[in-house]
Amino acid sequence: MVLEDLHELVETLQGRIAEHGAALQQSETLTRYALIDPLLRGLGWDTGDPSQVLPEYRSAAGSADYALLGLSGSPQVMVEAKKLGTHLDVKVRQQVTSYCQEEGVPFAVITDGRRWEIYDIFQPAAMKDSLVATLDLGHDPAATSLRSLALWRRSVVAGTVVSAATPLLDVAPPVEKAPTNTTDLNELFPASTPAADPGLWHILTDFIPESGTKPGAIRFPDNTVVSTPNWADFIGEVVRWLKAHGDLTDSDLPIQVTSGATILVGLSPTHKTGKQFKTLRKVDTWFVNANYASADHVQNARSVIQLAKSNPAAFAVRLQ
Template sequence: MDKLIDAISKVKDRIQKFGAQLRQNEMLTRYVLIDPILRALGWDTENPEHVIPEISTPQGRPDYGLYYNGTPLVMVEAKPLGTDLNKVRDIGFQYCWQNKVPYFVLTDGNVWELYDMKELGGNNIFRIQISEDTLGDSARKLLALWRPAMPNVSEKFPELVISTIQQPPKPETSKISLKDLNQQNVTYTKISAKIYFPDGKTAFTETWQGLAFEVAKWALPKLKELGKLPLGRLIRDTKTKMEKPKSLDKDWFLETFLSAKDSVRESVRILKNAGIDPATVFIEGRIIKKM
């Protein structure tokens, strides 16, 4: 599950960063956006028992055939990022109908559509848009294609992407503000989450210390502007007497010798000193509390 969340998060970032290039290049879209998702779902793209690219059929060459027990279970048609999928959907349907392949995926790396081709006309099982949907919702739906669960393909998959912390206003998501997170009276163990800042910037962390680091790095210019540095023993211009310093820039260091709870608390303190409301900074992903 961590691999899938991480892959979706990276794809989100790549869509934003490399969008112009990906819109011009189908192979790049496959390599940068589609292959990582397939691998995270258990489809080894280097193993012909799992995946055969450009599989030959009388109707053409779909981009991927996903194989299970020696037979094609899913045909995948891939297009450059931003393609109008409505114009190419029928081609993929023909691949599946003529070759008796039960499932069809159409994707541009951002939008993913899964169809049950055993039903007349092709029944849509799910549609997601990675750039707009939450990490949790995208992962839950993509798990319909999880290879270890094959040959069953269904969106009605166990809810494995569930945050164990109290949810923010939309309980179906795993997004929570740092203010609310700081008010949780629990002990945390693991985190794998994306951080959303109020100016639209994002970061990703797989450690609690990384949360404090990303917050401090983002807030550093504001702390400088407001004359809030140094910030106690947390942010200093010297490594002296710091247990585990990490460089924020060429002048300032963050003390990262922090517990999970301390990392959240200090992240909130950094934001407040930078004049930022912690309620406007969110994390989204997998957060586990100590039982």
């Protein structure tokens, strides 16, 4: 699919709103059929494929209109749909937030078919301040096409949806220049692959590094990138970022990720038995146990991130 196709789709949907607005304002079902489903399909989501999209997804908190699934089959985005013209107020936001929090889903979308709002549920801020992107089908088709890429399937399953009120193309690696209307989106957002290729960003959700690989850098949820020449520095920088942002505090220590006496992060470089850490990284007044293999470091990072109530999908590592 090229940006020209998406531009054409937006123009088509604008025409439907202009021609059938009165009917769409009376029916959520018609809004979904005429506006929401086509845009999702245009962004790579096959609404007829249950491995990609599940309608009426049930959770303990209620039923979301759509669950957009990642490669593992777990929901990555919950979508709450309303009929055209519905005010997307705090009540609507809270409705979809409860679904996401119940299921541990990182992103929420609310839409009336014309206006779309995308939220990062794990952003440590009030929901109104955790807006990833907005788009309005009543605006310029070219700009709307770019902004809609925040929901491009390849970016969502790769975990590169970032907290910014700008088009995804402006910030998401590996894009280095603005695309033209003839740019193939497959080139902008290559499919995720289990191979640990150097130079690619690997989200931490289910990444397992091969033996002998070394990290080159880590990318954090605020889109900052820090060099990490080895796995010991990698886990140290994860802890440092979480501490600096207030996601981990002294009250969370000591941190254990396994049963027994082994400490991962503590106020002293000792395990419960009194044995000293063999390899460590110091983060201000904290000590991080770095005596692990590469795959264990990544698993430990996931555990610490989740303990801090953050989302591993918002963190990524690039190999040397």
